[in-house]
Amino acid sequence: MKPANSSRRHYDQTRLLVLSGLNSLTHSRVGxxxxxxxxxxxxxxxxxxxxxxxxxxxxxxTGERVEVRLAAFRGPSPDKLHRWFAFSFQExxxxxxxxxxVRAPELEAGDFISxxxxxxxxxxxxxxxxxxxxxxxxxxxxxxxxxxxxPIQYSYLNENLEVWxxxxxxxxxxxxxxxxxxxxxxxWERVFRLQEKGVKIASLIHGAGISSTGDFTLDNLLPLExxxxxxxxxxxxxxxxxxRGYRIIALGTTVIRAVESAGxxxxxxxxxxxxxxKIGPDHDFHYIDTLITGMHEPGTxxxxxxxxxxxxxxxxxxxxxxxxxxxxxxxxxxxxxxxxRHCQ
Amino acid sequence: MNHPNYWKDKRVLITGGTSGLGRALxxxxxxxxARVALVARSQEKLDELNALYPEILCIQGDVSDKKAIYPxxxxxxxxxxxxxxxxxxxxxxxQTPLRLLIDTDCEDFEQVLQTNVLGPFRLSKxxxxxxxxxxxxxxxxxxxxxxxxxxxxxxxxxxSKAGIDHLSRIFDEEVKDHGVRFLSIDPGDMNTPMHFDxxxxxxxxxxxxxxxxxxxxxxxxxQRDYSEVRRSL
Numbered sequence: 001m002k003p004a005n006s007s008r009r010h011y012d013q014t015r016l017l018v019l020s021g022l023n024s025l026t027h028s029r030v031g032x033x034x035x036x037x038x039x040x041x042x043x044x045x046x047x048x049x050x051x052x053x054x055x056x057x058x059x060x061x062t063g064e065r066v067e068v069r070l071a072a073f074r075g076p077s078p079d080k081l082h083r084w085f086a087f088s089f090q091e092x093x094x095x096x097x098x099x100x101x102v103r104a105p106e107l108e109a110g111d112f113i114s115x116x117x118x119x120x121x122x123x124x125x126x127x128x129x130x131x132x133x134x135x136x137x138x139x140x141x142x143x144x145x146x147x148x149x150x151p152i153q154y155s156y157l158n159e160n161l162e163v164w165x166x167x168x169x170x171x172x173x174x175x176x177x178x179x180x181x182x183x184x185x186x187x188w189e190r191v192f193r194l195q196e197k198g199v200k201i202a203s204l205i206h207g208a209g210i211s212s213t214g215d216f217t218l219d220n221l222l223p224l225e226x227x228x229x230x231x232x233x234x235x236x237x238x239x240x241x242x243x244r245g246y247r248i249i250a251l252g253t254t255v256i257r258a259v260e261s262a263g264x265x266x267x268x269x270x271x272x273x274x275x276x277x278k279i280g281p282d283h284d285f286h287y288i289d290t291l292i293t294g295m296h297e298p299g300t301x302x303x304x305x306x307x308x309x310x311x312x313x314x315x316x317x318x319x320x321x322x323x324x325x326x327x328x329x330x331x332x333x334x335x336x337x338x339x340x341r342h343c344q
Numbered sequence: 345m346n347h348p349n350y351w352k353d354k355r356v357l358i359t360g361g362t363s364g365l366g367r368a369l370x371x372x373x374x375x376x377x378a379r380v381a382l383v384a385r386s387q388e389k390l391d392e393l394n395a396l397y398p399e400i401l402c403i404q405g406d407v408s409d410k411k412a413i414y415p416x417x418x419x420x421x422x423x424x425x426x427x428x429x430x431x432x433x434x435x436x437x438x439q440t441p442l443r444l445l446i447d448t449d450c451e452d453f454e455q456v457l458q459t460n461v462l463g464p465f466r467l468s469k470x471x472x473x474x475x476x477x478x479x480x481x482x483x484x485x486x487x488x489x490x491x492x493x494x495x496x497x498x499x500x501x502x503x504s505k506a507g508i509d510h511l512s513r514i515f516d517e518e519v520k521d522h523g524v525r526f527l528s529i530d531p532g533d534m535n536t537p538m539h540f541d542x543x544x545x546x547x548x549x550x551x552x553x554x555x556x557x558x559x560x561x562x563x564x565x566x567q568r569d570y571s572e573v574r575r576s577l
Contacts, residue, residue: 045477047473047474047477049417049418049421051418078421078422078425079422079423081422142415142418142419142422143404143415143419145415145418146411146414146415146418147415163411163414164410164414169473170473170477171470171473172421172426172473172474173418173421173422174414174418174421174422188476191476192522195522201477202477203477
């Protein structure tokens with residue numbers, strides 16, 4: 001499937017691939033998404049905003065240039081945005097494939113990367129060569145993050161992204177480093193229509209992490225430990241739908257990771273914490289019935305989640321059809337609705 | 345203020361909060377137990393206010409600058425959380441002494457619209473999602489009688505205030521069924537630096553103190569009377 005190479009959004013015209021039943025496959029558009037949702041359904045959305053999370057600086061010890069991409073927020077709370085996982089990259093531009101930028105300068109625990117006056121990154125630990133735990137130092141953190149950061153983006157795009165290109169209609173606290181992009185095709189008008197139909201909307205916050213490092217071994221570590229918060233009202237809405245037998249629909253895989261993590265002990269626990277849950281083909285879903293999500297490349301952690309949700313053959317058949325019908329992949333591309341979890 | 349308990353623990357963001365009406369609103373809200381964040385351009389004035397009231401979250405930023413909206417909203421989300429009330433008070437008169445429209449520079453007109461219309465629009469867009477998801481919240485824009493009456497020399501400011509009135513009406517029409525309300529409030533002629541920038545020889549005796557207008561606005565909000573979007577105090 002070819003990637004969407006522009007951040008221009010197509011909203012209602014975005015293609016929607018619907019996989020339901022045992023092997024059913026329907027081509028639709030986001031403008032018709034109401035017809036696949038029913039009164040009583042609960043749509044769960046991630047309302048994290050996305051930070052410009054790529055930084056270029058000098059390693060003080062060696063004087064070398066390096067790019068650091070924030071990879072996941074480590075908590076403990078949105079008012080303390082200093083602690084992150086990150087990956088180092090060889091200095092360069094997003095226009096060069098990340099696979100060609102894996103020879104990052106060697107970093108050691110204790111290194112300081114200077115980015116701007118009073119703003120820099122302290123390296124706390126280095127793992128697998130390029131996976132860092134870091135602490136950002138700044139007297140005016142938010143201002144500096146936006147001043148010196150640029151959006152993480154990949155070489156399939158044609159243009160420089162701006163901060164606003166990465167936000168969704170639900171954007172609130174800025175904890176994600178890549179956008180929870182399943183919401184990109186939605187408008188509030190579409191959300192209001194769904195609510196008029198009787199679909200309930202509830203939210204959570206999940207700091208979406210980096211999606212690609214350019215290195216196969218490091219990509220296998222993804223998703224990293226990520227921070228999320230589920231409010232009590234959202235837990236109550238999920239439990240009510242479960243009790244009454246109505247569907248619980250996740251808008252995006254970050255929502256799945258948060259909800260399934262919060263329920264790992266057999267009961268949904270509201271509040272904020274980090275999760276290391278990796279959802280593979282054998283994951284036993286306790287809460288999410290249906291998934292609305294973007295189209296991504298096979299082999300990524302994203303597609304691992306899809307394969308745990310729907311049979312591998314059904315997903316493969318859907319992706320094959322989508323390629324044939326010229327769907328577009330990745331964050332600015334088309335989306336799919338997987339309603340086949342109970343049909344395997 | 346007649347409804348002090350209404351404001352306890354309410355989270356309120358005020359733009360233009362270091363002087364005049366914005367400052368009066370910030371201090372009254374702070375005294376009533378609200379959690380207040382304040383955005384203004386002057387770091388010096390923010391520092392002065394912050395020294396007196398360290399509990400008020402002071403954020404430097406220019407609401408007329410599209411790029412500045414993201415660090416402002418990021419800081420509010422990170423340090424204050426979801427807000428209950430957005431008060432768009434920051435306002436720009438245009439070049440003073442005020443000029444006839446025909447003598448107004450296009451760039452200055454544009455700057456007035458950026459500050460008085462686009463700024464409130466962008467901040468509304470930034471904070472509406474959390475309000476709509478929770479199905480509650482209020483956005484207050486500050487209008488003027490210049491929005492209604494055509495006064496010579498008040499061209500760009502008047503147009504911007506007429507614009508903010510209608511922006512408020514349309515937003516309200518679109519979101520009122522989803523629990524969020526908009527108000528556009530004309531606070532009356534006040535004894536503020538901005539008023540004297542516009543009319544240097546104004547008689548202070550004819551002007552309301554901003555503290556009086558602030559108190560009236562907070563009472564109006566506490567009464568939750570949304571029967572008319574546009575109000576004159």
